[in-house]
Amino acid sequence: MTQQDPFAGLDDGRPPWDALGAFVPAPQPHIAGAETGPLAGLRFASKDIFDVEGFVTGCGNPDWARSHGPAASHAPTVRALLDAGATLAGKTITDEMAFSLNGQNFHYGMPTNVNAPGRITGGSSCGSASAVAGGLVDTALGSDTGGSVRIPASYCGLFGLRPSHGRISLEGVNPLAPSFDTVGWFARDAELFRRVGSVLLEDGEGQSGRWQRLLLAEDALALATPAVQAALAPHIERLEQRIGAATRVQAATAGLGLEDWMWHFRHLQAREIVVALGDWVAEARPRFGPEIQERFDWVHSITDEQVAEAKPLRETFADHMGTLLGEDALIVLPTAPGIAPRSDEDAEALRTHRSAVLSLTSIGGLSRLPEITLPLARVDGCPVGLSLMAPFGSDADLLMFAEEFCRVPEERGDL
Structure with missing residues (x-):
């Protein structure tokens, strides 16, 4: 049964056990899961772009929250976890409209990264990653369009997945760029992460012995700092011991570099954002934080010619990646080029860092392939x-x- 959190009357609306600033400062749902099921006894949180019956889906922006009514039903992903026995502890902060990789919400603050003090969680699934890393919940739903699960997972020391595009229902999840949007989740340990996946994917246990070839994306690895490359090296060696010596490949194709492909990703994403959210932005004239306002101004600058060029190239890229993998290979690459930036990093430095991040994360978005960090x-x-x-x-x-x-x-190596 849906009920408001008993602590919703606090000044900022957050529950008293949220010392990390991970949850939305608004009335919170607390919904008990089924008495039995594969996730019975566990607590989960839901990024505030997922519908929860009877509560407004706030999308990280007060003007969006004010202009939308309560959800009529749960998003299927929320319902699936409840039916599996997990209890919903509340809704977590997201970057505004899920349109950032930083996790610094202008209106609601920046959730704490307990595993990298003084540094950002990454976004846009910032509250979900913070809540899981800090032990407030066992798992949490997030979304990944351009890296919004993978990057917070990397920065916060968590397991995270961007699934095959379309593999998990996006019904009841506010869109950003639908041909790139995916539902993901976080956990602190691999066993629980897989159990949650079994519920959300509805696909049985999986076969670990499928993988016969290991590919190392050299151009992706080159985007990581030398310290990150050194830290990942022993784990790549362990993968080679498990699967076989890695074949070195290039993720980029068609005479383009990964930065070029990142721009094609951004042009396609921008046009889809205009289609998904442009009418509301024009009508509501919402107050965005400076970073997000800059993004929404920029998406309108993308031309029809840029979009027309990027569409067929995306299919070229996807075909290339599919051919490399075949049916029996895994590609290994760094999740992010570096550790989480400091929370007081200036805007220009964060902008530069974001381009390097997107050059890695857009590989999964353009190819539509599953990627686990x-x-x-x-x-x-x-x-x-x-x-x-x-x-x-x-x-x-x-x-x-x-x-x-x-x-x-x-x-774990610590350099």
Whole structure:
């Protein structure tokens, strides 16, 4: 049964156990899960772009929240976790309209990254990552359009997945760029991560022994800092011991570099954002934070010619990645080029960092392939993820492999 959180009367609306600033400062849902099920006894949180019956889906912006009524029903992903026995603890902060990779909401604040103090969580699924990393919940729903699950997972030391595009329902999830939007989730350990995936994917246990070839994306690895490359190296070696010596490949194709492909991703994403949100922005004239306002101004500058060029090239890229992987290969690459930036980093430095991040994360977006990030390494005491990308639709097999690969705790290098 849906009920308001009993602590919703507090000044900022957050529950008293949220010392991390991860939850939305508004009346919170607390919904008990089924008495039995594969996730019984666990607590989860939901990014505030997922519908929860009886509560406004706020999308990180007060003007959006004021101009929309309560959701009529749960998003299917929320309902699936409840039916599996997990209890919804509340709705977590997102960057405005899920349109950022930083996790610094102008209106509601910046959730704490407990595993990298003084540094950002990454976004836009910032509150979900913060809540899981800090132990407030066991798992949390997020979304990934341009890296919004993978990057917070890397920065906060969590497991995170961008699934095959369309593999998990987006019904009841506010859109940003629909041909890139996906539903993902976070967990602190691989076994629970796979169990949640079994519920959301509805695809059985998966087969970990499917993978016969390992590919190393050299151009993607080159985007990482030398310290990150060194920290990931022993884990790549372990993958080679498990699967076989890695074949070095280039993720980029058609005579373009990964930065070029990133711009094609951004042009397509921008046009879809205009279609999905442009009418509301024009009518409501919402107050955005400076970073997000700059983004919404920019999306209108993309021309029809840029979009027309990018559309067929996306298919070229997707075909290239699909051919590399075949049916039995995994591609290994860094999740992010570096550790989480400091929370007081200036806007220009964050903008530069974002371009490097998107040059990596747009690989998954353009190709529509599943990508899991594993919290295997540390640099300067901060987490950094290693990603595995798999053939389209092989999500369950990827999750099972990740669980088995990470089952025995390894000493994590700290450079």
